[in-house]
Amino acid sequence: MKHPFKYEIIYSSRKTLAIQITPNGSVKVRAPKRCPKSTIECFLNEKESWILKHVNKAMQNPPVMKNLLSVQERNRYIKIARDIFTQKTAYYASILNVTYGRITIREQKTRWGSCSSEGNLNFNWRLIFAPEEVLDYIVVHELAHRREMNHSQAFYAIVKSILPDYKKSQKWLRDNGRSLWTVV
Structure with missing residues:
Protein backbone atom coordinates (compact mmCIF):
# COMPACT_ATOMS: atom_id res chain seq x y z
CA MET A 1 0.00 0.00 0.00
CA LYS A 2 1.15 3.53 -0.77
CA HIS A 3 1.38 5.96 2.17
CA PRO A 4 1.39 9.78 1.94
CA PHE A 5 4.81 9.77 3.63
CA LYS A 6 8.13 8.04 3.14
CA TYR A 7 9.52 5.88 5.90
CA GLU A 8 12.58 3.90 6.84
CA ILE A 9 12.40 0.50 8.52
CA ILE A 10 15.02 -0.23 11.16
CA TYR A 11 15.16 -3.87 12.18
CA SER A 12 16.58 -4.84 15.57
CA SER A 13 16.20 -7.41 18.34
CA ARG A 14 13.16 -5.59 19.75
CA LYS A 15 9.84 -7.38 20.32
CA THR A 16 7.34 -4.70 19.23
CA LEU A 17 6.75 -2.23 16.41
CA ALA A 18 7.31 1.47 17.05
CA ILE A 19 7.13 4.66 15.03
CA GLN A 20 9.53 7.55 15.47
CA ILE A 21 9.02 10.99 13.94
CA THR A 22 12.36 12.82 13.87
CA PRO A 23 12.61 16.59 14.49
CA ASN A 24 12.96 17.14 10.72
CA GLY A 25 9.74 15.18 10.04
CA SER A 26 11.08 11.90 8.70
CA VAL A 27 9.36 8.65 9.71
CA LYS A 28 11.27 5.69 11.10
CA VAL A 29 9.62 2.36 11.83
CA ARG A 30 11.42 0.22 14.38
CA ALA A 31 10.59 -3.43 13.92
CA PRO A 32 11.59 -6.89 15.20
CA LYS A 33 14.14 -8.66 12.96
CA ARG A 34 11.76 -11.11 11.28
CA CYS A 35 8.66 -8.92 11.19
CA PRO A 36 6.83 -9.35 7.85
CA LYS A 37 6.44 -6.27 5.65
CA SER A 38 2.66 -6.88 5.60
CA THR A 39 2.53 -6.50 9.42
CA ILE A 40 4.44 -3.23 9.17
CA GLU A 41 2.05 -2.00 6.45
CA CYS A 42 -1.01 -2.78 8.62
CA PHE A 43 0.60 -1.01 11.55
CA LEU A 44 1.29 2.07 9.41
CA ASN A 45 -2.30 2.05 8.12
CA GLU A 46 -3.63 2.01 11.70
CA LYS A 47 -1.34 4.86 12.77
CA GLU A 48 -1.52 6.95 9.59
CA SER A 49 -3.49 9.90 11.06
CA TRP A 50 -1.17 10.04 14.09
CA ILE A 51 1.89 9.91 11.81
CA LEU A 52 0.59 12.69 9.54
CA LYS A 53 -0.27 14.88 12.52
CA HIS A 54 3.25 14.60 13.94
CA VAL A 55 5.00 14.92 10.57
CA ASN A 56 3.06 18.14 9.88
CA LYS A 57 3.88 19.43 13.35
CA ALA A 58 7.59 18.74 12.80
CA MET A 59 7.52 20.43 9.39
CA GLN A 60 5.91 23.56 10.89
CA ASN A 61 8.53 23.73 13.66
CA PRO A 62 11.83 22.84 12.02
CA PRO A 63 14.73 22.25 14.40
CA VAL A 64 17.03 25.20 15.02
CA MET A 65 20.53 24.50 13.81
CA LYS A 66 23.08 25.85 16.22
CA ASN A 67 26.47 26.84 14.96
CA LEU A 68 29.19 25.31 17.03
CA LEU A 69 31.69 27.86 18.17
CA SER A 70 35.37 27.20 18.32
CA VAL A 71 36.99 27.62 21.71
CA GLN A 72 38.68 30.80 20.44
CA GLU A 73 35.38 32.33 19.25
CA ARG A 74 33.60 31.49 22.49
CA ASN A 75 36.48 32.92 24.55
CA ARG A 76 36.39 36.09 22.45
CA TYR A 77 32.67 36.56 23.14
CA ILE A 78 33.21 35.90 26.85
CA LYS A 79 35.97 38.54 26.94
CA ILE A 80 33.70 41.05 25.17
CA ALA A 81 30.92 40.26 27.65
CA ARG A 82 33.31 40.64 30.60
CA ASP A 83 34.39 44.09 29.38
CA ILE A 84 30.80 45.24 28.78
CA PHE A 85 29.43 43.94 32.09
CA THR A 86 32.40 45.24 34.09
CA GLN A 87 31.85 48.76 32.74
CA LYS A 88 28.07 48.72 33.08
CA THR A 89 28.20 47.24 36.59
CA ALA A 90 30.65 49.90 37.82
CA TYR A 91 28.51 52.65 36.28
CA TYR A 92 25.17 51.50 37.70
CA ALA A 93 26.63 50.47 41.09
CA SER A 94 27.79 54.07 41.61
CA ILE A 95 24.31 55.38 40.73
CA LEU A 96 22.63 52.85 43.05
CA ASN A 97 25.30 53.41 45.70
CA VAL A 98 25.89 49.66 46.17
CA THR A 99 28.96 47.44 46.26
CA TYR A 100 29.44 44.09 44.60
CA GLY A 101 31.92 41.22 44.61
CA ARG A 102 33.34 39.46 41.60
CA ILE A 103 31.76 39.39 38.16
CA THR A 104 31.59 36.01 36.43
CA ILE A 105 30.59 35.48 32.82
CA ARG A 106 28.78 32.20 32.19
CA GLU A 107 26.63 30.33 29.73
CA GLN A 108 23.67 29.57 31.94
CA LYS A 109 20.79 27.65 30.40
CA THR A 110 17.98 29.24 32.39
CA ARG A 111 19.25 32.60 33.64
CA TRP A 112 20.48 35.83 32.19
CA GLY A 113 22.07 36.93 35.43
CA SER A 114 22.21 36.31 39.15
CA CYS A 115 23.43 37.91 42.36
CA SER A 116 24.64 35.89 45.33
CA SER A 117 24.11 36.96 48.94
CA GLU A 118 27.84 37.85 49.00
CA GLY A 119 27.29 40.26 46.11
CA ASN A 120 28.96 38.16 43.41
CA LEU A 121 27.35 38.73 40.02
CA ASN A 122 26.93 36.29 37.15
CA PHE A 123 25.99 37.34 33.63
CA ASN A 124 25.22 35.23 30.58
CA TRP A 125 27.65 36.06 27.78
CA ARG A 126 24.98 35.62 25.10
CA LEU A 127 23.33 38.83 26.29
CA ILE A 128 25.88 40.79 24.26
CA PHE A 129 23.63 40.07 21.24
CA ALA A 130 20.62 41.71 22.92
CA PRO A 131 19.74 45.41 22.61
CA GLU A 132 21.74 47.78 24.82
CA GLU A 133 18.77 48.61 27.06
CA VAL A 134 18.33 44.89 27.83
CA LEU A 135 21.93 44.66 29.04
CA ASP A 136 21.35 47.76 31.19
CA TYR A 137 18.21 46.18 32.63
CA ILE A 138 19.98 42.92 33.55
CA VAL A 139 22.81 44.81 35.28
CA VAL A 140 20.42 47.09 37.19
CA HIS A 141 18.24 44.11 38.09
CA GLU A 142 21.17 42.20 39.60
CA LEU A 143 22.54 45.26 41.40
CA THR A 182 20.58 30.51 18.11
CA VAL A 183 22.75 33.55 17.33
CA VAL A 184 25.93 31.54 17.62
Missing part, protein backbone atom coordinates in the same frame (compact mmCIF):
# COMPACT_ATOMS: atom_id res chain seq x y z
CA ALA A 144 19.10 46.03 42.85
CA HIS A 145 19.43 42.70 44.65
CA ARG A 146 22.22 44.31 46.68
CA ARG A 147 19.47 46.37 48.36
CA GLU A 148 16.53 43.94 48.11
CA MET A 149 17.38 40.23 47.85
CA ASN A 150 13.95 39.37 46.44
CA HIS A 151 11.52 40.38 43.69
CA SER A 152 9.16 42.46 45.83
CA GLN A 153 7.51 45.77 44.97
CA ALA A 154 10.37 47.50 46.80
CA PHE A 155 12.86 45.68 44.56
CA TYR A 156 11.09 46.73 41.37
CA ALA A 157 10.79 50.29 42.69
CA ILE A 158 14.61 50.39 42.82
CA VAL A 159 14.86 49.07 39.25
CA LYS A 160 12.22 51.56 38.08
CA SER A 161 14.03 54.47 39.75
CA ILE A 162 16.98 53.83 37.43
CA LEU A 163 15.19 52.43 34.38
CA PRO A 164 11.59 53.71 34.21
CA ASP A 165 10.94 51.63 31.03
CA TYR A 166 12.42 48.39 32.41
CA LYS A 167 9.25 46.43 31.52
CA LYS A 168 10.10 46.83 27.82
CA SER A 169 13.35 44.96 28.44
CA GLN A 170 11.53 42.26 30.38
CA LYS A 171 9.12 41.88 27.47
CA TRP A 172 12.00 41.72 24.98
CA LEU A 173 13.61 38.90 26.97
CA ARG A 174 10.30 37.03 27.21
CA ASP A 175 9.57 37.42 23.49
CA ASN A 176 13.09 37.20 22.04
CA GLY A 177 15.40 35.78 24.69
CA ARG A 178 15.41 32.26 23.25
CA SER A 179 16.68 33.62 19.95
CA LEU A 180 19.97 34.52 21.67
CA TRP A 181 20.68 30.78 21.90
Whole structure:
Protein backbone atom coordinates (compact mmCIF):
# COMPACT_ATOMS: atom_id res chain seq x y z
CA MET A 1 0.00 0.00 0.00
CA LYS A 2 1.15 3.53 -0.77
CA HIS A 3 1.38 5.96 2.17
CA PRO A 4 1.39 9.78 1.94
CA PHE A 5 4.81 9.77 3.63
CA LYS A 6 8.13 8.04 3.14
CA TYR A 7 9.52 5.88 5.90
CA GLU A 8 12.58 3.90 6.84
CA ILE A 9 12.40 0.50 8.52
CA ILE A 10 15.02 -0.23 11.16
CA TYR A 11 15.16 -3.87 12.18
CA SER A 12 16.58 -4.84 15.57
CA SER A 13 16.20 -7.41 18.34
CA ARG A 14 13.16 -5.59 19.75
CA LYS A 15 9.84 -7.38 20.32
CA THR A 16 7.34 -4.70 19.23
CA LEU A 17 6.75 -2.23 16.41
CA ALA A 18 7.31 1.47 17.05
CA ILE A 19 7.13 4.66 15.03
CA GLN A 20 9.53 7.55 15.47
CA ILE A 21 9.02 10.99 13.94
CA THR A 22 12.36 12.82 13.87
CA PRO A 23 12.61 16.59 14.49
CA ASN A 24 12.96 17.14 10.72
CA GLY A 25 9.74 15.18 10.04
CA SER A 26 11.08 11.90 8.70
CA VAL A 27 9.36 8.65 9.71
CA LYS A 28 11.27 5.69 11.10
CA VAL A 29 9.62 2.36 11.83
CA ARG A 30 11.42 0.22 14.38
CA ALA A 31 10.59 -3.43 13.92
CA PRO A 32 11.59 -6.89 15.20
CA LYS A 33 14.14 -8.66 12.96
CA ARG A 34 11.76 -11.11 11.28
CA CYS A 35 8.66 -8.92 11.19
CA PRO A 36 6.83 -9.35 7.85
CA LYS A 37 6.44 -6.27 5.65
CA SER A 38 2.66 -6.88 5.60
CA THR A 39 2.53 -6.50 9.42
CA ILE A 40 4.44 -3.23 9.17
CA GLU A 41 2.05 -2.00 6.45
CA CYS A 42 -1.01 -2.78 8.62
CA PHE A 43 0.60 -1.01 11.55
CA LEU A 44 1.29 2.07 9.41
CA ASN A 45 -2.30 2.05 8.12
CA GLU A 46 -3.63 2.01 11.70
CA LYS A 47 -1.34 4.86 12.77
CA GLU A 48 -1.52 6.95 9.59
CA SER A 49 -3.49 9.90 11.06
CA TRP A 50 -1.17 10.04 14.09
CA ILE A 51 1.89 9.91 11.81
CA LEU A 52 0.59 12.69 9.54
CA LYS A 53 -0.27 14.88 12.52
CA HIS A 54 3.25 14.60 13.94
CA VAL A 55 5.00 14.92 10.57
CA ASN A 56 3.06 18.14 9.88
CA LYS A 57 3.88 19.43 13.35
CA ALA A 58 7.59 18.74 12.80
CA MET A 59 7.52 20.43 9.39
CA GLN A 60 5.91 23.56 10.89
CA ASN A 61 8.53 23.73 13.66
CA PRO A 62 11.83 22.84 12.02
CA PRO A 63 14.73 22.25 14.40
CA VAL A 64 17.03 25.20 15.02
CA MET A 65 20.53 24.50 13.81
CA LYS A 66 23.08 25.85 16.22
CA ASN A 67 26.47 26.84 14.96
CA LEU A 68 29.19 25.31 17.03
CA LEU A 69 31.69 27.86 18.17
CA SER A 70 35.37 27.20 18.32
CA VAL A 71 36.99 27.62 21.71
CA GLN A 72 38.68 30.80 20.44
CA GLU A 73 35.38 32.33 19.25
CA ARG A 74 33.60 31.49 22.49
CA ASN A 75 36.48 32.92 24.55
CA ARG A 76 36.39 36.09 22.45
CA TYR A 77 32.67 36.56 23.14
CA ILE A 78 33.21 35.90 26.85
CA LYS A 79 35.97 38.54 26.94
CA ILE A 80 33.70 41.05 25.17
CA ALA A 81 30.92 40.26 27.65
CA ARG A 82 33.31 40.64 30.60
CA ASP A 83 34.39 44.09 29.38
CA ILE A 84 30.80 45.24 28.78
CA PHE A 85 29.43 43.94 32.09
CA THR A 86 32.40 45.24 34.09
CA GLN A 87 31.85 48.76 32.74
CA LYS A 88 28.07 48.72 33.08
CA THR A 89 28.20 47.24 36.59
CA ALA A 90 30.65 49.90 37.82
CA TYR A 91 28.51 52.65 36.28
CA TYR A 92 25.17 51.50 37.70
CA ALA A 93 26.63 50.47 41.09
CA SER A 94 27.79 54.07 41.61
CA ILE A 95 24.31 55.38 40.73
CA LEU A 96 22.63 52.85 43.05
CA ASN A 97 25.30 53.41 45.70
CA VAL A 98 25.89 49.66 46.17
CA THR A 99 28.96 47.44 46.26
CA TYR A 100 29.44 44.09 44.60
CA GLY A 101 31.92 41.22 44.61
CA ARG A 102 33.34 39.46 41.60
CA ILE A 103 31.76 39.39 38.16
CA THR A 104 31.59 36.01 36.43
CA ILE A 105 30.59 35.48 32.82
CA ARG A 106 28.78 32.20 32.19
CA GLU A 107 26.63 30.33 29.73
CA GLN A 108 23.67 29.57 31.94
CA LYS A 109 20.79 27.65 30.40
CA THR A 110 17.98 29.24 32.39
CA ARG A 111 19.25 32.60 33.64
CA TRP A 112 20.48 35.83 32.19
CA GLY A 113 22.07 36.93 35.43
CA SER A 114 22.21 36.31 39.15
CA CYS A 115 23.43 37.91 42.36
CA SER A 116 24.64 35.89 45.33
CA SER A 117 24.11 36.96 48.94
CA GLU A 118 27.84 37.85 49.00
CA GLY A 119 27.29 40.26 46.11
CA ASN A 120 28.96 38.16 43.41
CA LEU A 121 27.35 38.73 40.02
CA ASN A 122 26.93 36.29 37.15
CA PHE A 123 25.99 37.34 33.63
CA ASN A 124 25.22 35.23 30.58
CA TRP A 125 27.65 36.06 27.78
CA ARG A 126 24.98 35.62 25.10
CA LEU A 127 23.33 38.83 26.29
CA ILE A 128 25.88 40.79 24.26
CA PHE A 129 23.63 40.07 21.24
CA ALA A 130 20.62 41.71 22.92
CA PRO A 131 19.74 45.41 22.61
CA GLU A 132 21.74 47.78 24.82
CA GLU A 133 18.77 48.61 27.06
CA VAL A 134 18.33 44.89 27.83
CA LEU A 135 21.93 44.66 29.04
CA ASP A 136 21.35 47.76 31.19
CA TYR A 137 18.21 46.18 32.63
CA ILE A 138 19.98 42.92 33.55
CA VAL A 139 22.81 44.81 35.28
CA VAL A 140 20.42 47.09 37.19
CA HIS A 141 18.24 44.11 38.09
CA GLU A 142 21.17 42.20 39.60
CA LEU A 143 22.54 45.26 41.40
CA ALA A 144 19.10 46.03 42.85
CA HIS A 145 19.43 42.70 44.65
CA ARG A 146 22.22 44.31 46.68
CA ARG A 147 19.47 46.37 48.36
CA GLU A 148 16.53 43.94 48.11
CA MET A 149 17.38 40.23 47.85
CA ASN A 150 13.95 39.37 46.44
CA HIS A 151 11.52 40.38 43.69
CA SER A 152 9.16 42.46 45.83
CA GLN A 153 7.51 45.77 44.97
CA ALA A 154 10.37 47.50 46.80
CA PHE A 155 12.86 45.68 44.56
CA TYR A 156 11.09 46.73 41.37
CA ALA A 157 10.79 50.29 42.69
CA ILE A 158 14.61 50.39 42.82
CA VAL A 159 14.86 49.07 39.25
CA LYS A 160 12.22 51.56 38.08
CA SER A 161 14.03 54.47 39.75
CA ILE A 162 16.98 53.83 37.43
CA LEU A 163 15.19 52.43 34.38
CA PRO A 164 11.59 53.71 34.21
CA ASP A 165 10.94 51.63 31.03
CA TYR A 166 12.42 48.39 32.41
CA LYS A 167 9.25 46.43 31.52
CA LYS A 168 10.10 46.83 27.82
CA SER A 169 13.35 44.96 28.44
CA GLN A 170 11.53 42.26 30.38
CA LYS A 171 9.12 41.88 27.47
CA TRP A 172 12.00 41.72 24.98
CA LEU A 173 13.61 38.90 26.97
CA ARG A 174 10.30 37.03 27.21
CA ASP A 175 9.57 37.42 23.49
CA ASN A 176 13.09 37.20 22.04
CA GLY A 177 15.40 35.78 24.69
CA ARG A 178 15.41 32.26 23.25
CA SER A 179 16.68 33.62 19.95
CA LEU A 180 19.97 34.52 21.67
CA TRP A 181 20.68 30.78 21.90
CA THR A 182 20.58 30.51 18.11
CA VAL A 183 22.75 33.55 17.33
CA VAL A 184 25.93 31.54 17.62
